[in-house]
Amino acid sequence: xxxxxxxxxxxxxxxxxxxxxxxxxxxxxxxxxxxxxxxxxxxxxxxxxxxxxxxxxxxxxxxxxxxxxxxxxxxxxxxxxxxxxxxxxxxxxxxxxxxxxxxxxxxxxxxxxxxxxxxxxxxxxxxxxxxxxxxxxxxxxxxxxxxxxxxxxxxxxxxxxxxxxxxxxxxxxxxxxxxxxxxxxxxxxxxxxxxxxxxxxxxxxxxxxxxxxxxxxxxxxxxxxxxxxxxxxxxxxxxxxxxxxxxxxxxxxxxxxxxxxxxxxxxxxxxxxxxxxxxxxxxxxxxxxxxxxxxxxxxxxxxxxxxxxxxxxxxxxxxxxxxxxxxxxxxxxxxxxxxxxxxxxxxxxxxxxxxxxxxxxxxxxxxxxxxxxxxxxxxxxxxxxxxxxxxxxxxxxxxxxxxxxxxxxxxxxxxxxxxxxxxxxxxxxxxxxxxxxxxxxxxxxxxxxxxxxxxxxxxxxxxxxxxxxxxxxxxxxxxxxxxxxxxxxxxxxxxxxxxxxxxxxxxxxxxxxxxxxxxxxxxxxxxxxxxxxxxxxxxxxxxxxxxxxxxxxxxxxxxxxxxxxxxxxxxxxxxxxxxxxxxxxxxxxxxxxxxxxxxxxxxxxxxxxxxxxxxxxxxxxxxxxxxxxxxxxxxxxxxxxxxxxxxxxxxxxxxxxxxxxxxxxxxxxxxxxxxxxxxxxxxxxxxxxxxxxxxxxxxxxxxxxxxxxxxxxxxxxxxxxxxxxxxxxxxxxxxxxxxxxxxxxxx
Amino acid sequence: xxxxxxxxxxxxxxxxxxxxxxxxxxxxxxxxxxxxxxxxxxxxxxxxxxxxxxxxxxxxxxxxxxxxxxxxxxxxxxxxxxxxxxxxxxxxxxxxxxxxxxxxxxxxxxxxxxxxxxxxxxxxxxxxxxxxxxxxxxxxxxxxxxxxxxxxxxxxxxxxxxxxx
Numbered sequence: 001x002x003x004x005x006x007x008x009x010x011x012x013x014x015x016x017x018x019x020x021x022x023x024x025x026x027x028x029x030x031x032x033x034x035x036x037x038x039x040x041x042x043x044x045x046x047x048x049x050x051x052x053x054x055x056x057x058x059x060x061x062x063x064x065x066x067x068x069x070x071x072x073x074x075x076x077x078x079x080x081x082x083x084x085x086x087x088x089x090x091x092x093x094x095x096x097x098x099x100x101x102x103x104x105x106x107x108x109x110x111x112x113x114x115x116x117x118x119x120x121x122x123x124x125x126x127x128x129x130x131x132x133x134x135x136x137x138x139x140x141x142x143x144x145x146x147x148x149x150x151x152x153x154x155x156x157x158x159x160x161x162x163x164x165x166x167x168x169x170x171x172x173x174x175x176x177x178x179x180x181x182x183x184x185x186x187x188x189x190x191x192x193x194x195x196x197x198x199x200x201x202x203x204x205x206x207x208x209x210x211x212x213x214x215x216x217x218x219x220x221x222x223x224x225x226x227x228x229x230x231x232x233x234x235x236x237x238x239x240x241x242x243x244x245x246x247x248x249x250x251x252x253x254x255x256x257x258x259x260x261x262x263x264x265x266x267x268x269x270x271x272x273x274x275x276x277x278x279x280x281x282x283x284x285x286x287x288x289x290x291x292x293x294x295x296x297x298x299x300x301x302x303x304x305x306x307x308x309x310x311x312x313x314x315x316x317x318x319x320x321x322x323x324x325x326x327x328x329x330x331x332x333x334x335x336x337x338x339x340x341x342x343x344x345x346x347x348x349x350x351x352x353x354x355x356x357x358x359x360x361x362x363x364x365x366x367x368x369x370x371x372x373x374x375x376x377x378x379x380x381x382x383x384x385x386x387x388x389x390x391x392x393x394x395x396x397x398x399x400x401x402x403x404x405x406x407x408x409x410x411x412x413x414x415x416x417x418x419x420x421x422x423x424x425x426x427x428x429x430x431x432x433x434x435x436x437x438x439x440x441x442x443x444x445x446x447x448x449x450x451x452x453x454x455x456x457x458x459x460x461x462x463x464x465x466x467x468x469x470x471x472x473x474x475x476x477x478x479x480x481x482x483x484x485x486x487x488x489x490x491x492x493x494x495x496x497x498x499x500x501x502x503x504x505x506x507x508x509x510x511x512x513x514x515x516x517x518x519x520x521x522x523x524x525x526x527x528x529x530x531x532x533x534x535x536x537x538x539x540x541x542x543x544x545x546x547x548x549x550x551x552x553x554x555x556x557x558x559x560x561x562x563x564x565x566x567x568x569x570x571x572x573x574x575x576x577x578x579x580x581x582x583x584x585x586x587x588x589x590x591x592x593x594x595x596x597x598x599x600x601x602x603x604x605x606x607x608x609x610x611x612x613x614x615x616x617x618x619x620x621x622x623x624x625x626x627x628x629x630x631x632x633x634x635x636x637x638x639x640x641x642x643x644x645x646x647x648x649x650x651x652x653x654x655x656x657x658x659x660x661x662x663x664x665x666x667x668x669x670x671x672x673x674x675x676x677x678x679x680x681x682x683x684x685x686x687x688x689x690x691x692x693x694x695x696x697x698x699x700x701x702x703x704x705x706x707x708x709x710x711x712x713x714x715x716x717x718x719x720x721x722x723x724x725x726x727x728x729x730x731x732x733x734x735x736x737x738x739x740x741x742x743x744x745x746x747x
Numbered sequence: 748x749x750x751x752x753x754x755x756x757x758x759x760x761x762x763x764x765x766x767x768x769x770x771x772x773x774x775x776x777x778x779x780x781x782x783x784x785x786x787x788x789x790x791x792x793x794x795x796x797x798x799x800x801x802x803x804x805x806x807x808x809x810x811x812x813x814x815x816x817x818x819x820x821x822x823x824x825x826x827x828x829x830x831x832x833x834x835x836x837x838x839x840x841x842x843x844x845x846x847x848x849x850x851x852x853x854x855x856x857x858x859x860x861x862x863x864x865x866x867x868x869x870x871x872x873x874x875x876x877x878x879x880x881x882x883x884x885x886x887x888x889x890x891x892x893x894x895x896x897x898x899x900x901x902x903x904x905x906x907x908x909x910x911x912x
Contacts, residue, residue, distance in 0.1 A: 005845075005848075006829045006840060007829075008845050008848035009840050009851060010783070010826075011782070011783020011824050013783075013848055018776075020780070172883075175881060176785070176787065177787070224785075224847045224848070224849030225849060256789060256790070459847070460847025460849075460884055461884075633843040637843055637889065640886030640887075641885050641886040644883075666789075666790050667793050674878040674881065675875075675878050675880075675887040678887050
């Protein structure tokens with residue numbers, strides 16, 4: 001099954017930064033050099049006076065609201081007006097005839113600042129003397145999931161194990177940086193955005209411009225990677241503002257340095273974990289306190305922290321949980337959504353605890369997980385009953401079979417140790433504890449073509465192909481008969497975002513529903529046109545072409561289209577699906593936040609160099625319960641790509657902030673895994689069809705990366721007999737731990 | 748200050764005047780409209796801008812246009828159109844080596860130069876040859892398979908050609 005499109009390998013595919021329009025201006029943002037400062041004066045006259053400068057806009061030029069957000073919170077300004085809260089925050093934006101003039105004009109915007117004391121960590125933000133950063137203090141979000149009686153469980157337990165774990169901020173590091181083109185259209189504006197949600201983009205631009213949203217058309221061209229990160233909403237709105245002001249097309253690009261400084265990051269989190277178990281290893285209680293850096297404004301911290309507390313006990317059967325989380329404001333770049341929404345972080349903390357618990361009890365790491373793994377019919381930490389089949393236990397048993405016992409123990413060589421590690425995860429598909437309807441439209445177009453229209457963009461993961469396959473299956477046709485159109489506010493319905501592992505599961509269900517109704521509608525219309533009985537007609541393939549067939553004739557879709565009246569064209573059917581979720585009780589966090597969960601186990605084999613601390617990942621085995629597999633090649637791509645991202649998270653990646661400045665602001669110092677850093681990934685599919693997914697399918701986009709860093713951390717801990725509590729496992733960190741182990745630290 | 752630059756780009760003679768600071772990547776994209784060459788970092792780290800300069804893979808974001816006057820450049824557009832894909836392009840498509848595709852042009856150009864010098868590479872050699880091109884989507888396994896597949900395909904083509912000759 002093909003995954004790529006020919007336009008990409010020929011270089012013809014166009015990304016938003018490739019848009020070139022007649023009369024196009026180049027834009028550039030003037031950004032704050034302070035993490036926290038009052039803006040006392042702004043002067044644009046020098047910038048505007050430059051030959052070739054076309055416009056300079058500041059916050060007071062915004063005709064609509066100067067507050068935006070990817071979630072329901074609208075807390076962040078497009079451009080700072082009175083004060084700046086993180087380094088690199090936009091203060092002004094310029095448009096000019098050339099890039100060079102735009103750069104110079106951005107430098108020529110004169111801004112006077114009065115620097116204020118800034119806060120750069122959760123610990124600083126918590127301190128009683130900390131400056132007040134948010135409207136209601138420095139706590140941006142707090143919440144909990146609680147069930148049973150943790151304190152009692154702790155009293156009754158044979159073992160109580162505590163641990164503190166830290167995870168770093170990391171960047172999405174899509175290879176395409178953020179770019180937006182906005183161009184005037186008759187009656188409005190068209191915006192080309194590298195986005196995961198064009199309909200949200202449209203609403204945000206409309207509020208900022210003070211326009212009705214119908215005047216704005218947002219289209220995603222080919223998207224150069226997303227992973228939860230794009231769009232940058234301030235950038236999107238600034239391009240639209242400049243287009244409105246100048247009446248000309250405006251291209252606003254970001255350099256890699258800008259992208260790494262101002263784009264959102266994976267939340268850095270400090271976890272305080274307490275696990276209670278009986279002496280056989282049965283979990284009696286789990287307590288978690290998670291403290292996350294929200295950054296300068298509140299947006300994705302809400303769903304990320306919700307995910308963290310919901311997934312805080314791991315995929316285990318635990319009767320007594322107290323899972324609490326806090327997000328704190330700082331003057332760092334915003335923390336946002338990144339592949340896994342906090343769950344890679346909490347999985348690291350939980351799975352280290354499980355291994356340490358196993359060690360404390362003299363148990364095998366796989367055995368203790370098998371004993372506690374969630375099974376079909378169990379309740380999760382939020383009290384949700386898992387009614388669909390849960391393949392976690394089966395995956396763990398299979399994991400045990402795959403690795404011979406002698407290899408599992410690991411080995412000690414002269415210069416290195418090798419060993420295996422294991423990590424489990426579960427991940428709720430779709431947005432958390434809220435309605436998140438997916439919508440799909442199937443249309444009959446001229447020439448008898450069938451078009452599937454969905455708003456959620458294909459962010460490179462191949463969702464257009466997977467959804468096209470689901471539609472074809474529902475219609476009884478081949479995927480080649482379904483043209484897939486996505487991510488255009490004028491031509492596709494609002495299907496919600498391509499995030500939260502919701503496209504296959506939520507949007508996919510809407511696609512199946514729309515396609516089934518469409519097939520029925522086709523047959524009814526054809527029966528009416530032909531004056532025959534609907535029951536006599538069925539949609540089938542004849543000589544490779546879809547037709548409506550009865551016993552004695554075939555009626556082509558092109559002919560049907562021609563026979564339809566003008567008002568019936570295009571023949572169009574909408575399907576929707578909203579996963580069966582409930583809101584969570586505000587006091588206890590109890591409820592059913594997701595319609596389906598993906599489960600899995602990952603095994604990682606590592607080698608750890610005694611002397612240098614270098615960790616090599618030699619092999620990964622990923623055992624996944626994703627329900628029905630829609631497209632094996634796309635699934636493989638997600639899993640291998642997710643593992644590579646997890647290897648980066650485990651070993652290499654950390655945004656280094658010094659006073660709010662990203663020090664490693666390009667790929668010479670922010671290191672990503674290359675082709676020599678990755679390893680073979682063995683993919684094993686486990687489990688049964690989900691009872692609510694489209695044809696039983698569940699999502700894989702985020703789960704692919706969730707357990708990798710945890711499995712590697714456990715493998716390194718086992719192989720080198722050190723106790724990993726912090727990511728990434730850099731050379732320095734591992735060699736320091738090895739030295740500490742060798743009492744005195746000399747070798 | 749404008750510099751006059753003459754190049755052969757994808758077999759065509761090109762003469763143009765560009766500001767001195769114009770990189771080869773900018774010349775290709777902004778002056779010639781060859782937008783298949785991407786810029787991911789602007790610092791020669793990600794490899795998305797890889798093109799062939801006299802047959803050798805280079806990072807075009809690090810090369811000033813005026814320094815390559817008189818030389819021959821091949822970009823992704825110079826390989827093959829949809830109707831006549833180069834074996835490397837064909838293999839990337841078939842192996843599923845493309846997700847978002849932003850690194851793909853550079854990957855293909857690096858692979859092209861590599862296979863010209865190393866027609867029968869080991870997997871380890873392919874890994875090393877691609878280590879200057881970052882991909883955030885695929886995890887590289889399918890890319891490595893694509894290059895191995897392309898090598899095989901090119902060898903077959905060559906042996907058929909020599910048998911015919």
